[in-house]
Amino acid sequence: MDLHLTKDTPSAAERLAVDSVLGESGLGRSDGVTSAALVGHEAAAGHAARANRHLLLPVLHAIQERMGWISHGALNYACQRLTIPPTEAYGVATFYALFSVQPKPPIVAHVCDDIACMANGAEQLCSEMTQRLGKAGTKSGAGSVTWHRSPCLGMCERAPAAMITAAGKRPSTTVVAPANGAAIERILEDEKHEEPPLVESQTMGSVPQAGSAELRLLRRMSRIDPDSIASYRAAGGYQALTRALELGPEQIVREVAASKLMGRGGAAFPAGIKWRSVASAAARPHYMVCNADESEPGTFKDRVVLEEDPFAVVEAMTIAGIATGCEKGFIYLRGEYPLALARMTNALAQARAAGLLGGSILGNTMSFDIEIRRGAGAYICGEETALFNSIEGFRGEPRNKPPFPTEVGLFGKPTLVNNVETLINVLDIVLEGSEAYAAIGTEQSTGTKLFCLSGHVARPGVYEVPFGTSLLALIELAGGVAGSGNMQAVLLGGAAGTFLTPQELDTPLTFESTRAIGATLGSGVVMVFDDTVNMQRVLLRVAAFFRDESCGQCVPCRVGTVRQEELLNRLFAEKTIGSTEDELHLLNDIGQAMRDASICGLGQTASSAIESAARVGLFNGRKH
Amino acid sequence: MGSESELSELQPTWQFLNPIPQGPLPTIPEPAAAPEVELIIDGRETSVPTGSTLLQATKSLGIETPTLCYLENLTPVNACRVCVVELEGSRTLVPACSRKVEAGMQVQTDSPRVRLSRRMVLEFLASSVDVSTAPELQQYMGQYAAEPERYGPSGPPALGNERDAAVPGHHVAPDGATAGTVEQPVKIDNELYIRDYSKCILCYKCVEACGEDAQNTFAIAVAGRGFDARIATEYTVPLPDSACVYCGNCIGVCPTGALMFRSEYEMREAGTWDESAQSETDTICSYCGVGCNLQLHIQDNEIVKVMSPIESGVTQGHLCIKGRFGWQFMQQPKKK
Numbered sequence: 007m008d009l010h011l012t013k014d015t016p017s018a019a020e021r022l023a024v025d026s027v028l029g030e031s032g033l034g035r036s037d038g039v040t041s042a043a044l045v046g047h048e049a050a051a052g053h054a055a056r057a058n059r060h061l062l063l064p065v066l067h068a069i070q071e072r073m074g075w076i077s078h079g080a081l082n083y084a085c086q087r088l089t090i091p092p093t094e095a096y097g098v099a100t101f102y103a104l105f106s107v108q109p110k111p112p113i114v115a116h117v118c119d120d121i122a123c124m125a126n127g128a129e130q131l132c133s134e135m136t137q138r139l140g141k142a143g144t145k146s147g148a149g150s151v152t153w154h155r156s157p158c159l160g161m162c163e164r165a166p167a168a169m170i171t172a173a174g175k176r177p178s179t180t181v182v183a184p185a186n187g188a189a190i191e192r193i194l195e196d197e198k199h200e201e202p203p204l205v206e207s208q209t210m211g212s213v214p215q216a217g218s219a220e221l222r223l224l225r226r227m228s229r230i231d232p233d234s235i236a237s238y239r240a241a242g243g244y245q246a247l248t249r250a251l252e253l254g255p256e257q258i259v260r261e262v263a264a265s266k267l268m269g270r271g272g273a274a275f276p277a278g279i280k281w282r283s284v285a286s287a288a289a290r291p292h293y294m295v296c297n298a299d300e301s302e303p304g305t306f307k308d309r310v311v312l313e314e315d316p317f318a319v320v321e322a323m324t325i326a327g328i329a330t331g332c333e334k335g336f337i338y339l340r341g342e343y344p345l346a347l348a349r350m351t352n353a354l355a356q357a358r359a360a361g362l363l364g365g366s367i368l369g370n371t372m373s374f375d376i377e378i379r380r381g382a383g384a385y386i387c388g389e390e391t392a393l394f395n396s397i398e399g400f401r402g403e404p405r406n407k408p409p410f411p412t413e414v415g416l417f418g419k420p421t422l423v424n425n426v427e428t429l430i431n432v433l434d435i436v437l438e439g440s441e442a443y444a445a446i447g448t449e450q451s452t453g454t455k456l457f458c459l460s461g462h463v464a465r466p467g468v469y470e471v472p473f474g475t476s477l478l479a480l481i482e483l484a485g486g487v488a489g490s491g492n493m494q495a496v497l498l499g500g501a502a503g504t505f506l507t508p509q510e511l512d513t514p515l516t517f518e519s520t521r522a523i524g525a526t527l528g529s530g531v532v533m534v535f536d537d538t539v540n541m542q543r544v545l546l547r548v549a550a551f552f553r554d555e556s557c558g559q560c561v562p563c564r565v566g567t568v569r570q571e572e573l574l575n576r577l578f579a580e581k582t583i584g585s586t587e588d589e590l591h592l593l594n595d596i597g598q599a600m601r602d603a604s605i606c607g608l609g610q611t612a613s614s615a616i617e618s619a620a621r622v623g624l625f626n627g628r629k630h
Numbered sequence: 631m632g633s634e635s636e637l638s639e640l641q642p643t644w645q646f647l648n649p650i651p652q653g654p655l656p657t658i659p660e661p662a663a664a665p666e667v668e669l670i671i672d673g674r675e676t677s678v679p680t681g682s683t684l685l686q687a688t689k690s691l692g693i694e695t696p697t698l699c700y701l702e703n704l705t706p707v708n709a710c711r712v713c714v715v716e717l718e719g720s721r722t723l724v725p726a727c728s729r730k731v732e733a734g735m736q737v738q739t740d741s742p743r744v745r746l747s748r749r750m751v752l753e754f755l756a757s758s759v760d761v762s763t764a765p766e767l768q769q770y771m772g773q774y775a776a777e778p779e780r781y782g783p784s785g786p787p788a789l790g791n792e793r794d795a796a797v798p799g800h801h802v803a804p805d806g807a808t809a810g811t812v813e814q815p816v817k818i819d820n821e822l823y824i825r826d827y828s829k830c831i832l833c834y835k836c837v838e839a840c841g842e843d844a845q846n847t848f849a850i851a852v853a854g855r856g857f858d859a860r861i862a863t864e865y866t867v868p869l870p871d872s873a874c875v876y877c878g879n880c881i882g883v884c885p886t887g888a889l890m891f892r893s894e895y896e897m898r899e900a901g902t903w904d905e906s907a908q909s910e911t912d913t914i915c916s917y918c919g920v921g922c923n924l925q926l927h928i929q930d931n932e933i934v935k936v937m938s939p940i941e942s943g944v945t946q947g948h949l950c951i952k953g954r955f956g957w958q959f960m961q962q963p964k965k966k
């Protein structure tokens with residue numbers, strides 16, 4: 007392959023941004039002098055350069071953060087350094103919502119208008135933003151500022167939420183939640199004057215149960231300094247790793263299998279089966295991935311764990327790596343989680359310094375290290391095979407399965423992918439043994455589960471309860487229904503989940519009993535809507551979300567999500583084609599084709615919440 | 631890396647250092663027969679070699695399976711989903727074109743679920759894409775009783791490069807009256823072929839032919855996301871500024887006429903394109919020594935397009951600029 011580049015050249019700043027990831031290059035320079043004439047006519051050649059394709063995403067982040075957008079010249083330089091055809095790199099850059107390939111103001115306010123925020127005044131916030139800064143997408147502040155709407159930012163317990171990204175020499179990402187127009191504008195002003203914005207501590211109150219003796223996964227919340235490994239160890243941290251090294255890989259896998267731990271990322275797949283397959287896979291090397299992309303609307307449990315107990319994630323990943331024969335792990339972290347990024351980066355450095363990560367862990371022969379990869383605004387990259395493509399520097403399009411990741415995963419090698427919450431369960435399994443662990447919860451759903459309560463509950467936040475707790479009990483734990491006090495519906499499992507009615511609140515929260523009523527625990531979302539919420543708008547937002555987040559690869563989802571959104575608009579605007587029954591019939595057909603024929607879980611579940619809403623009579627808008 | 635034909639034009643600079651070995655030619659050993667896999671398709675037992683796809687298995691029984699994104703000479707992307715079949719024990723339908731056979735599989739190729747999904751895929755495409763020059767797709771639509779009209783009248787076309795400038799994660803809310811389409815202006819930026827992405831079903835074939843599966847040029851790729859996903863050059867530069875070498879292999883694999891010889895496009899615009907008046911002549915490209923098979927489409931004594939048969943052992947359907955477009959220099963240049 008010849009690398010063909012246009013004449014567009016990078017600015018000095020763009021070059022530096024790329025070099026900050028890839029190191030300085032000799033490209034386009036002779037005798038240390040940059041020559042514009044050379045740029046575009048030579049490329050880093052050979053296998054070594056091509057093998058660095060996985061650095062494309064970090065390089066694009068670096069350009070975006072420095073310049074506020076990715077110019078043609080900057081992309082050319084990145085392609086030259088990495089030996090990637092520019093058309094492919096362009097395909098990657100245009101896949102992610104946090105990247106722009108058109109000039110864009112450096113300071114951007116991303117204002118969440120997704121469903122949990124909707125129930126907490128997101129529309130008012132958006133109209134306030136319009137008053138202050140003009141219509142979404144317009145420039146203000148002498149061209150340095152813009153704002154637009156955003157899907158769920160994973161801050162739903164403090165809705166409405168906003169995130170401000172500022173590009174430049176000192177790039178920053180700041181989250182404000184709860185947000186109001188004045189608070190957002192204050193941060194925008196700080197950024198304009200290149201002053202670090204002042205925001206008070208973000209996680210206070212995200213775990214209303216903090217300190218309770220009943221907590222297991224959340225037991226360290228608010229009790230340790232998340233920036234200190236000493237504090238983590240003083241609270242019992244790293245005992246599980248010591249124990250794991252005594253047990254050895256085979257025994258760890260046996261314990262995880264015997265614990266009947268099920269994946270918490272949404273698909274509820276038995277962790278033990280996955281661990282065993284990877285551990286016994288012949289091909290080498292093996293990789294381990296912690297899925298921390300958390301972008302399901304209404305989900306924020308992983309964020310809170312990553313922010314408040316980062317060492318637990320590092321320790322659990324290390325155990326998983328050792329058990330399944332991996333020497334390298336990745337955390338794929340949602341791009342919109344700045345605090346989690348800072349805490350995890352620090353945690354990795356401290357663990358390495360303490361000899362708990364890297365070569366010869368705890369003086370043992372085992373070695374394991376972890377790298378963080380940041381997403382860039384694409385819900386689909388939480389799907390495990392899309393995640394691999396994203397890390398590898400390709401478009402985040404899911405792969406067809408089989409083959410499964412345990413055989414052909416990241417870089418084509420056997421790969422263990424687990425959700426953050428799944429992983430931290432392993433600490434207790436290793437420490438207490440599978441039997442003690444499995445004694446909690448129910449026969450088929452063992453252990454405890456984290457739930458994300460948001461919307462109209464008195465004390466939104468992350469809650470931990472044993473499996474089998476009823477939905478009603480959980481909502482009561484969160485202080486009961488807030489807002490008007492009259493519940494209209496609960497969304498269980500997220501945008502890919504199902505709506506339940508107030509009559510279904512006695513459902514025990516287990517994998518098996520939710521399945522029995524055609525629902526799913528999904529990612530643990532419990533979003534409560536009072537009877538003042540216009541459910542039609544909620545449903546339109548869900549439909550818009552899937553249309554926006556479809557990767558576009560397969561027809562049923564690419565077009566089906568568009569047709570579904572159009573149909574709801576017709577139906578709710580009472581402009582039906584034919585009768586309402588005809589439209590509902592068509593909605594069913596669209597849903598079934600997406601469920602049956604889509605490549606991945608996004609398309610397969612894109613109609614789930616909407617169809618369930620139709621079933622429980624939420625299509626009629628406001629009910630009084 | 632240039633195309634094979636370009637390379638063969640180079641003067642050889644090497645010599646044989648050792649004498650050419652004499653004697654009987656070594657023969658290629660017969661490949662060991664692949665073990666057979668037994669499965670049941672539409673109630674009929676069949677056995678096919680290990681490693682076959684369900685598509686091959688259905689074909690061996692004479693069952694026709696519609697395909698749009700599949701082509702023998704390209705890596706399956708299994709993106710269109712029109713080939714889905716029902717597999718016992720699988721939660722979802724599976725794509726026949728890429729799913730490998732396994733012993734004991736029970737497959738239905740014409741169940742109500744299969745028919746519904748195929749019909750919906752065809753309706754989704756025909757309601758959002760101009761399929762007027764996609765004969766196969768139209769034939770499938772008849773077969774599956776697709777009614778693309780039931781999604782409402784088509785929405786307004788995108789103006790200028792609006793579709794190319796779409797921002798991932800954002801879209802204008804539907805108006806509740808029309809069905810969105812990918813309609814947009816035709817891209818005419820070179821003398822040899824046009825790109826009419828209003829007709830693009832995003833089957834990825836052109837991308838594969840331009841990239842790893844044939845040409846290794848990587849002039850075009852998929853950009854954007856979701857319904858705004860599109861085939862594009864980097865920053866949508868015109869083809870002459872891109873890496874394109876005008877091999878036309880993308881045209882050869884495009885199932886919808888989105889990529890079209892400029893000659894065909896102009897004749898269609900002028901209303902003079904007439905397939906019934908065309909003849910096909912098979913010949914061998916005379917430009918270089920590779921010997922690519924050409925299939926000349928001739929109307930009124932003029933070559934109007936050049937293809938290469940996919941079955942050709944030499945080309946597998948792929949050509950270079952000389953075979954594909956060289957004829958333009960042989961006949962009278964058209965008046966502008």
Ligand SMILES: Cc1cc2nc3c(=O)[nH]c(=O)nc-3n(C[C@H](O)[C@H](O)[C@H](O)COP(=O)(O)O)c2cc1C
Binds near residue numbers: 275302386387424
């Ligand atoms: C569209 C889509 C988005 C997903 N997002 C996430 C995510 O953000 N985090 C996650 O852990 N799993 C996510 N998953 C599920 C993963 O594909 C995978 O099943 C999971 O990470 C496996 O881990 P577990 O077995 O520990 O649950 C997603 C799946 C789909 C289809």
Ligand code: SF4
Binds near residue numbers: 386558
């Ligand atoms: S189902 Fe949707 S998100 Fe998944 S591969 Fe298909 S288009 Fe992409």
Ligand code: SF4
Binds near residue numbers: 836839845878880881
């Ligand atoms: S003509 Fe050849 S090089 Fe140009 S885009 Fe098509 S396949 Fe690629």
Ligand code: SF4
Binds near residue numbers: 833
């Ligand atoms: S241009 Fe043709 S070959 Fe390329 S994706 Fe579109 S329909 Fe397929």
Ligand code: FES
Binds near residue numbers: 118121159165305
């Ligand atoms: S942060 Fe707004 S809905 Fe989750």
Ligand code: FES
Binds near residue numbers: 726
């Ligand atoms: S032909 Fe099988 S998915 Fe397109």
